[in-house]
Amino acid sequence: xxxxxxxxxxxxxxxxxxxxxxxxxxxxxxxxxxxxxxxxxxxxxxxxxxxxxxxxxxxxxxxxxxxxxxxxxxxxxxxxxxxxxxxxxxxxxxxxxxxxxxxxxxxxxxxxxxxxxxxxxxxxxxxxxxxxxxxxxxxxxxxxxxxxxxxxxxxxxxxxxxxxxxxxxxxxxxxxxxxxxxxxxxxxxxxxxxxxxxxxxxxxxxxxxxxxxxxxxxxxxxxxxxxxxxxxxxxxxxxxxxxxxxxxxxxxxxxxxxxxxxxxxxxxxxxxxxxxxxxxxxxxxxxxxxxxxxxxxxxxxxxxxxxxxxxxxxxxxxxxxxxxxxxxxxxxxxxxxxxxxxxxxxxxxxxxxxxxxxxxxxxxxxxxxxxxxxxxxxxxxxxxxxxxxxxxxxxxxxxxxxxxxxxxxx
Numbered sequence: 001x002x003x004x005x006x007x008x009x010x011x012x013x014x015x016x017x018x019x020x021x022x023x024x025x026x027x028x029x030x031x032x033x034x035x036x037x038x039x040x041x042x043x044x045x046x047x048x049x050x051x052x053x054x055x056x057x058x059x060x061x062x063x064x065x066x067x068x069x070x071x072x073x074x075x076x077x078x079x080x081x082x083x084x085x086x087x088x089x090x091x092x093x094x095x096x097x098x099x100x101x102x103x104x105x106x107x108x109x110x111x112x113x114x115x116x117x118x119x120x121x122x123x124x125x126x127x128x129x130x131x132x133x134x135x136x137x138x139x140x141x142x143x144x145x146x147x148x149x150x151x152x153x154x155x156x157x158x159x160x161x162x163x164x165x166x167x168x169x170x171x172x173x174x175x176x177x178x179x180x181x182x183x184x185x186x187x188x189x190x191x192x193x194x195x196x197x198x199x200x201x202x203x204x205x206x207x208x209x210x211x212x213x214x215x216x217x218x219x220x221x222x223x224x225x226x227x228x229x230x231x232x233x234x235x236x237x238x239x240x241x242x243x244x245x246x247x248x249x250x251x252x253x254x255x256x257x258x259x260x261x262x263x264x265x266x267x268x269x270x271x272x273x274x275x276x277x278x279x280x281x282x283x284x285x286x287x288x289x290x291x292x293x294x295x296x297x298x299x300x301x302x303x304x305x306x307x308x309x310x311x312x313x314x315x316x317x318x319x320x321x322x323x324x325x326x327x328x329x330x331x332x333x334x335x336x337x338x339x340x341x342x343x344x345x346x347x348x349x350x351x352x353x354x355x356x357x358x359x360x361x362x363x364x365x366x367x368x369x370x371x372x373x374x375x376x377x378x379x380x381x382x383x384x385x386x387x388x389x390x391x392x393x394x395x396x397x398x399x400x401x402x403x404x405x406x407x408x409x410x
Contacts, residue, residue, distance in 0.1 A: 018042050020054065022079065022297065022320070028392055031296060032338055035325035044309040052079055052299070052318040055308070056325035058332035058350065064300060064321050065354040071300035071319055072097050073357060078396060079299050082318050091233070091240030094248070094357065099226040101356065104241075107223040107233070108360050111214060117363040120155075124368060127154045128375045136379050140386075143261030143403040144254065147372060152253035155368060156246050159214040160199075161206055170198065170246065199242045203235075215242065245361075253365050255294035255399030257372050263288055263340055265385035265405055270342045275381040278374060285369045286346035290333070293351035294397040296324040323350035382408050 018037050021027060027034065038045050038056040045054040055061055064071050074097045075082045081095075088095050093104040131150050135141055157167040203215065210216045218241055224230050233241060264271040264284075274280045302317040313319065327349050328337035352359035359365070383405040393401035 018045065020045060020047060021050070023050075028398055031324065032328055035322060035328060036338065038322070039325060039329055044311050044313070050079065051083075052320050053302075053308075053313050054297070054320035054322055056322045056329075058326035058329040060308070061321045061323055061326035061350055062354050064319060065298075065350070065357065068097055068356055070303055070306055071321075072303050073101070073300060075301040077298045077300070079318055079320065082299055082301050089236070089240055091237040092244060093241070094244060098356070103223055103225045105356070105360070107218070107221050108241075110221065111217050112360040112364065114363040117367055120364070121367060121371065123158065124151075124155055125371050125375065127151060127158070128371050132375055132379055139407050139409050141380060141383065141405050141407055143405065144258045144400050145402055147376075148254040148257035148400075148403075151257070151372060152250045152368060155253075155364070156249045159249075160202070160242060160246065161211060161213045161215050162202060197239075199239055199246075203238060203242065214245075218242070248359075249361055249364070251397050252294045252361075253368050255397050256289065256365065256369050258400035258403045259292035259294075260285075260288050260369065260373060260376075261383070261403045261405060262385055262390070262400065263292065265383050267340060268382070270340070271377075272381070274342055274373070275377045278377075280342055281370055281374050281377075282366075283344075283346060284342040285366060285373060286349070287340060287342055287344055288369070289351040289366075290327045290346050290349040291340045293324050293327060293349075294399055295351075296398050297322045298353070323353070326350045380407055 018034065018041060020031075020034055020038060035056055038054070043055065043057050043060060045056065046052075047054070055064055073095050074088070075085060076088065076095045090100065091104070093101060093108065096104060128147075128151055131147055131154070135146060141147075153167050153170065154164070156162070157164065157170070162170055203219075206213075206215045207219060210220070218233060218238055220232060222230055222232055264274070270284075274284045297320050300319045300321065302313055302315055302319050304315045306313050326332070330337045333344070352362040352365075386404040386406055390403045391401045393399055
């Protein structure tokens with residue numbers, strides 16, 4: 001049994017049949033027993049009801065993510081989005097293939113360098129301190145509502161020049177965009193990704209008042225597009241870029257902070273180990289990322305017939321890559337990938353993807369998580385999770401919508 005949960009429910013149609021349903025809310029609570037069975041008994045899994053194939057071993061996940069020619073991102077990275085077969089607008093760079101993806105990534109990679117992101121640490125630490133200091137002396141803290149929902153959006157707001165007064169509206173706007181009805185696939189429209197009107201006024205104002213921020217860098221940065229033309233982003237492309245960055249930069253880091261509170265709250269000995277030796281903070285963050293990735297899986301469109309584990313995956317299929325399962329694979333993380341251990345040397349995992357779509361914001365997400373953990377431990381070295389009032393969210397990324405904890409009082 002994993003810490004913090006009751007006895008997990010194996011999601012099966014029949015007791016001995018492996019059945020993985022990515023929309024099952026009960027499975028969201030603890031999918032890892034099913035993932036273990038998939039790795040060992042059905043490394044290439046097929047779900048007839050939702051019509052997708054899935055790989056779950058680390059090596060298979062890595063191989064699929066690396067082969068962008070056979071496993072395309074151009075139709076999206078979400079099962080139901082690929083099934084809709086809609087044409088995505090230029091600028092949704094996380095759902096693009098080369099040469100378009102190469103062109104757009106070349107611009108972003110100059111902005112999101114690890115050196116530039118790490119230079120933000122003093123400003124991010126100040127944002128974190130300002131968020132946590134008013135809570136000192138309280139007997140309760142909510143890792144999500146008090147910190148996870150605030151810090152990442154404050155950082156994105158700082159980078160994009162979104163005023164503090166508008167950041168809560170932006171967070172709600174982004175949250176609503178990724179919610180789905182419990183137990184059901186998400187719904188998408190053809191203009192959903194192009195609708196970034198929320199940012200229109202900020203972009204127009206920034207054009208008139210350039211600054212040393214991400215928004216300005218995206219406006220003026222030149223890149224060579226897929227036709228060989230050197231240019232800047234069009235207005236519509238810029239809107240979409242900012243929309244994607246705001247969504248990805250907020251939601252995933254929010255989830256990481258929630259998972260941090262749950263894991264270290266349920267494992268007090270390991271939490272105290274990190275509190276007493278802060279040199280363990282970076283590795284503890286990597287282990288949290290490995291152990292509870294915000295995105296359980298991503299999907300790819302199969303462009304040609306391909307053989308995997310003695311079976312043929314036909315062209316036109318959807319291949320689900322279950323990174324969360326790969327992150328728990330004993331072959332890659334011996335002796336027990338299902339065990340959390342802050343002293344485990346974590347040099348790699350699949351939480352930020354692999355290959356050409358490796359997350360450009362990984363350095364920023366890591367920085368925010370390290371700062372958050374360090375500043376939390378500075379003020380609240382001990383806590384106990386209030387599981388009765390914690391709630392797991394049902395959206396495209398898995399995590400806690402609320403994670404209250406009890407704090408010891410003097």
